[in-house]
Amino acid sequence: MIFSFDIIILIFLVIAAVISLSVKDLLSASMIFGIYGFLICLLWAEMGAVDVAFTEAAVGAGVSAVLLIATVFNTKRRSSD
Amino acid sequence: MLTKVIAFIAVAITGSLLLYGVADFPSFGDPNSPANAGVEGGAPSISQYFITESYKDTKVPNLVTSVLADYRGYDTMFETVVVFAGGMAIFAILRVLRSKEEPPKPQSRAETFVHGDHNRIIVGTTCKLVIPVIQLFALYVIAHGHHSPGGGFQGGVLIGASFILLALAADLKTALSRLNEPNYIRLACIGILIYAGFGVLCQILGGNFLDYGVLQPVLFTDGPEMARSHSMLGVEIGVALTVSTIMFAIYANLASRGTLNEGL
Numbered sequence: 001m002i003f004s005f006d007i008i009i010l011i012f013l014v015i016a017a018v019i020s021l022s023v024k025d026l027l028s029a030s031m032i033f034g035i036y037g038f039l040i041c042l043l044w045a046e047m048g049a050v051d052v053a054f055t056e057a058a059v060g061a062g063v064s065a066v067l068l069i070a071t072v073f074n075t076k077r078r079s080s081d
Numbered sequence: 082m083l084t085k086v087i088a089f090i091a092v093a094i095t096g097s098l099l100l101y102g103v104a105d106f107p108s109f110g111d112p113n114s115p116a117n118a119g120v121e122g123g124a125p126s127i128s129q130y131f132i133t134e135s136y137k138d139t140k141v142p143n144l145v146t147s148v149l150a151d152y153r154g155y156d157t158m159f160e161t162v163v164v165f166a167g168g169m170a171i172f173a174i175l176r177v178l179r180s181k182e183e184p185p186k187p188q189s190r191a192e193t194f195v196h197g198d199h200n201r202i203i204v205g206t207t208c209k210l211v212i213p214v215i216q217l218f219a220l221y222v223i224a225h226g227h228h229s230p231g232g233g234f235q236g237g238v239l240i241g242a243s244f245i246l247l248a249l250a251a252d253l254k255t256a257l258s259r260l261n262e263p264n265y266i267r268l269a270c271i272g273i274l275i276y277a278g279f280g281v282l283c284q285i286l287g288g289n290f291l292d293y294g295v296l297q298p299v300l301f302t303d304g305p306e307m308a309r310s311h312s313m314l315g316v317e318i319g320v321a322l323t324v325s326t327i328m329f330a331i332y333a334n335l336a337s338r339g340t341l342n343e344g345l
Binding site for chain 1 (some may be wrong): 110143145232234242243249335
């Protein structure tokens with residue numbers, strides 16, 4: 001566990017979370033949510049939980065981003081609030 | 082605007098309460114915390130037990146797999162059932178079984194992917210190279226989950242992702258011609274039945290549900306430990322079948338609005 005590396009990942013994590021919630025374009029929001037999943041995966045791999053990191057890389061950063069994008073394409077692109 | 086302010090106040094209060102609770106936690110990797118060292122004067126803690134005894138019990142070097150597929154077999158089985166139920170819920174909500182307008186297609190894009198199209202040649206060639214590698218790696222992850230990170234869930238998601246990549250690169254029809262709808266539903270059911278079947282087989286042989294040690298005479302292994310190790314592999318294969326097919330089913334239904342005609 002490297003402290004400075006941790007801090008960098010956590011800062012990017014908070015930035016990605018805030019952007020993906022605040023951006024109006026839902027396609028970019030789901031892309032940034034994929035980035036958020038990948039950052040969490042990095043954090044877990046760095047803490048030594050390799051199995052969880054692997055699952056997060058496959059599910060969170062890979063498949064769920066694709067599923068969100070497929071949903072955005074079939075509904076509407078702009079957030080209403 | 083008012084709802085946003087109220088939501089922000091609620092989130093701030095919850096967040097500060099959570100942070101207040103986290104402050105009492107033992108620090109990360111502390112060997113003297115109760116979870117790692119056990120209670121003073123009591124039995125050894127559960128993590129100590131797993132670290133020292135799980136290899137003797139199961140002959141599986143990867144501790145996470147042995148805990149996930151053996152000690153907490155019920156948990157993993159019902160996680161798989163949750164994935165299956167999620168896929169079936171999406172199927173029940175989205176799938177359009179009898180669509181009225183079925184546009185006749187003289188030439189689907191499925192053939193142009195195979196025979197070469199200038200717009201798709203880079204994407205198509207890359208996917209032709211990458212998809213077999215993804216699937217081989219997924220099989221390695223499933224089969225080698227005892228010794229290295231991985232297992233049924235991760236390998237299953239990788240296989241599902243390879244089919245989704247095929248559907249994205251070529252066409253949903255191309256992917257569905259490899260794995261059509263009756264087959265993926267059948268495979269998803271078979272995956273859960275494999276997992277539950279191991280449990281029922283243990284009961285038939287006189288043990289508890291998912292108590293793999295009693296499977297030794299059926300699996301012809303050296304001892305109950307190796308029987309547990311091999312049964313874990315069988316269970317992981319069941320998980321991988323369900324997860325991979327359900328991932329592809331969710332994508333196919335979401336991307337085509339339930340018609341399974343044309344994807345993204």
